[in-house]
Amino acid sequence: MQYWNDIGLTWRKPMVKLSLFGTRIYIIGSVEMMAKIQRQPRAISSRSWFAKFVCSLVGCSPRSMGNFQAHLGATSTGDSMLLEGVRATKRILNSKAGTDMNHNAAHLVSERFKCMEIPRETVPVDLFAWISREMLQLVSDSAYGHNNPFWKPEIEKAFWEFEESTLALCTTSFLPDFIRSRVIRGFQGREILVKALDRYLNSTSRREGSPIVNTHFTLFKASLDESDVPRFECANALGSFANTIPTSFWALYHIFSDQRLLADIRRQIDVITTSTHDGAKTIKHIDLRRLKSATVLFSAVEEVSRFRAVGVGVRVVTEDTFVGEGEHQYLLKKGGWVLIANRALHSDRAVWGDDADQFRAGRFCGKTPHLSFRGFGNGASACCGKNFAEYHIAAFMAIMVMRYDIAPVEGAWKEPGQDGRDTAAQVAGPVKSPRVYMRPREGSQAVEWNFQD
Numbered sequence: 001m002q003y004w005n006d007i008g009l010t011w012r013k014p015m016v017k018l019s020l021f022g023t024r025i026y027i028i029g030s031v032e033m034m035a036k037i038q039r040q041p042r043a044i045s046s047r048s049w050f051a052k053f054v055c056s057l058v059g060c061s062p063r064s065m066g067n068f069q070a071h072l073g074a075t076s077t078g079d080s081m082l083l084e085g086v087r088a089t090k091r092i093l094n095s096k097a098g099t100d101m102n103h104n105a106a107h108l109v110s111e112r113f114k115c116m117e118i119p120r121e122t123v124p125v126d127l128f129a130w131i132s133r134e135m136l137q138l139v140s141d142s143a144y145g146h147n148n149p150f151w152k153p154e155i156e157k158a159f160w161e162f163e164e165s166t167l168a169l170c171t172t173s174f175l176p177d178f179i180r181s182r183v184i185r186g187f188q189g190r191e192i193l194v195k196a197l198d199r200y201l202n203s204t205s206r207r208e209g210s211p212i213v214n215t216h217f218t219l220f221k222a223s224l225d226e227s228d229v230p231r232f233e234c235a236n237a238l239g240s241f242a243n244t245i246p247t248s249f250w251a252l253y254h255i256f257s258d259q260r261l262l263a264d265i266r267r268q269i270d271v272i273t274t275s276t277h278d279g280a281k282t283i284k285h286i287d288l289r290r291l292k293s294a295t296v297l298f299s300a301v302e303e304v305s306r307f308r309a310v311g312v313g314v315r316v317v318t319e320d321t322f323v324g325e326g327e328h329q330y331l332l333k334k335g336g337w338v339l340i341a342n343r344a345l346h347s348d349r350a351v352w353g354d355d356a357d358q359f360r361a362g363r364f365c366g367k368t369p370h371l372s373f374r375g376f377g378n379g380a381s382a383c384c385g386k387n388f389a390e391y392h393i394a395a396f397m398a399i400m401v402m403r404y405d406i407a408p409v410e411g412a413w414k415e416p417g418q419d420g421r422d423t424a425a426q427v428a429g430p431v432k433s434p435r436v437y438m439r440p441r442e443g444s445q446a447v448e449w450n451f452q453d
């Protein structure tokens with residue numbers, strides 16, 4: 001994906017047209033053109049692309065594929081299964097059930113910290129591996145409940161193999177199965193994951209799963225072949241976990257590598273914390289209803305999504321369509337692909353100021369140019385999981401900053417670098433994960449951290 005961003009960054013034009021193996025590609029590099037594109041969500045459709053992407057990724061039957069991709073075209077009026085799934089997710093996340101999910105996620109975080117095994121402070125920790133493991137367990141617990149299959153090491157391994165091969169699985173979906181299974185490591189991971197999710201979905205454990213998992217299960221059962229139900233759940237897991245984990249890593253990296261920022265966040269969490277005493281220990285309660293008043297923390301997470309975004313917004317042109325006017329009017333041909341170069345939009349100095357190419361944690365505390373912020377998309381297909389993901393990450397960071405200090409083994413923090421070439425995610429992990437020492441803060445051993453509803 002980085003390749004398309006690089007073209008957008010190099011040319012910085014409203015639109016760059018290319019042709020690749022006969023497919024027309026339109027790369028969007030300005031916010032004005034992006035807004036025009038998004039005004040026609042059915043003719044220039046993210047969902048049509050997304051439906052194809054998911055079907056290639058999970059490897060489903062022709063019937064399931066047909067049902068999942070149906071009624072997404074410009075003139076179609078029928079009920080779309082994909083749209084119903086997105087609408088259901090939005091309904092849940094914007095209702096009391098969504099608030100309960102946020103709070104449940106935070107309680108899982110505090111429970112996890114109580115039993116977390118942090119290596120002794122003289123033992124170096126691979127920061128990305130550590131946070132990936134912790135966050136994968138937390139996000140999957142919050143989706144699937146206590147009997148979450150992701151706790152098993154072989155399922156965790158399968159998930160990462162699947163995640164790392166997302167692009168490969170999609171681009172080789174037209175190859176015969178026997179070649180695919182030989183050349184693609186992710187295929188095997190996916191199949192292990194599918195089996196584990198199949199067992200989970202058809203057991204009583206599913207009742208402990210989130211309302212989103214249960215609603216999708218009902219929807220999938222009604223429209224897909226039985227054997228494809230866990231396949232589409234596999235895509236759901238990937239969609240909601242794959243960005244949350246690297247975003248958490250970068251939030252941790254930026255917060256702990258900047259002492260002033262760390263102190264600011266600690267101060268804000270302190271303000272919303274009360275203490276009680278229980279014999280030997282002090283219990284600290286962070287007020288969940290006021291968590292969002294830790295504005296610097298939430299702003300830092302959004303700044304990660306701006307500064308570390310490597311993804312592109314992909315759309316398929318479902319009918320010949322004109323966009324723009326005057327010398328910037330373009331005809332987009334049916335079947336073409338529109339790629340919104342998020343990085344070009346995120347690094348535009350005219351919009352973000354002279355420090356556009358720097359991480360500024362407080363950037364999102366004030367008013368921001370929301371159209372130019374594509375970290376969670378915008379327009380009709382904006383991310384409905386944004387609040388949930390940010391809340392989850394913020395809850396983790398809130399306890400992390402209060403309980404631990406992190407210092408790089410090498411003495412000074414070094415930019416770990418990012419390589420977005422191989423990933424379908426919006427945020428890529430580091431090229432070189434920092435090795436760090438984690439130390440409980442002074443006096444923190446006798447303190448327990450909780451969240452209070």
Ligand code: HEM
Pocket residue numbers: 046047086089239240241243244247305312313314374375376377378380381382383384385386388389390426427
């Ligand atoms: C840090 C974590 C996340 C990031 C960075 C992220 C990013 C994005 C982006 C950029 C889009 C828009 C794609 C486009 O228009 O081109 C999107 C869409 C979407 N996201 Fe997220 N996402 C995150 C977490 C989640 C979670 C946790 C969920 C579910 C609970 C979720 C569910 C969705 C859905 C359903 C859509 C499609 C919306 C539609 O087509 O109407 N996301 N996400």
